[in-house]
Amino acid sequence: MSNFVYIALMSYAIGSIPFAYLAVRLRLGKDIRTLGSGNVGALNSFETSGSKGVGVAVMLLDVLKGAAAVLIARQMFGETPERTTAMTATFFVMLGHCYPVWLRFHGGRGLATGLGATVLFMPAVPILWGVMWVAAWFYSNRVHFCNISATICTLILIPIFERMSAYPFIILVLGLVIIRHLDV
Numbered sequence: 001m002s003n004f005v006y007i008a009l010m011s012y013a014i015g016s017i018p019f020a021y022l023a024v025r026l027r028l029g030k031d032i033r034t035l036g037s038g039n040v041g042a043l044n045s046f047e048t049s050g051s052k053g054v055g056v057a058v059m060l061l062d063v064l065k066g067a068a069a070v071l072i073a074r075q076m077f078g079e080t081p082e083r084t085t086a087m088t089a090t091f092f093v094m095l096g097h098c099y100p101v102w103l104r105f106h107g108g109r110g111l112a113t114g115l116g117a118t119v120l121f122m123p124a125v126p127i128l129w130g131v132m133w134v135a136a137w138f139y140s141n142r143v144h145f146c147n148i149s150a151t152i153c154t155l156i157l158i159p160i161f162e163r164m165s166a167y168p169f170i171i172l173v174l175g176l177v178i179i180r181h182l183d184v
Contacts, residue, residue: 004088010072012096018108040106062116063113063115066094066114070117073089098176128153
């Protein structure tokens, strides 16, 4: 098998660990997919559990699994000048988070996981996204609106900060975020 397949499988497996599902199951004994928005992510785990601690823990664990996939892939397979190891790990860890096989492909939206991964090799993406999110918050204090607005603005503005060779990857990853926001 090629390195690409190993990276994809390993990253998907890491991403598919459903921390929000596990945290809410432990705290309430219920399935997060049947509560609140049904999303298996940090915000819904906070809202449904009534605990900031649960929401923060889930967010941190989701960020860490994104970072872990990139770091493990780089350690095992090295990195290319085009950053394909990190990009492959990022896409597949996010795919695992959004569509985990363990939960019949019903996962989260991938933002925290994508943050943890991209900040390691493409820090302009999450920084720009964060700035756009805050700007959107001044217009509307609706989280989903801010998430989608920041994602679309980042798609438009990121070529200023990143090499164009990375743009197809950025479209793929941010496209996954948009799909998950429309999907859930």
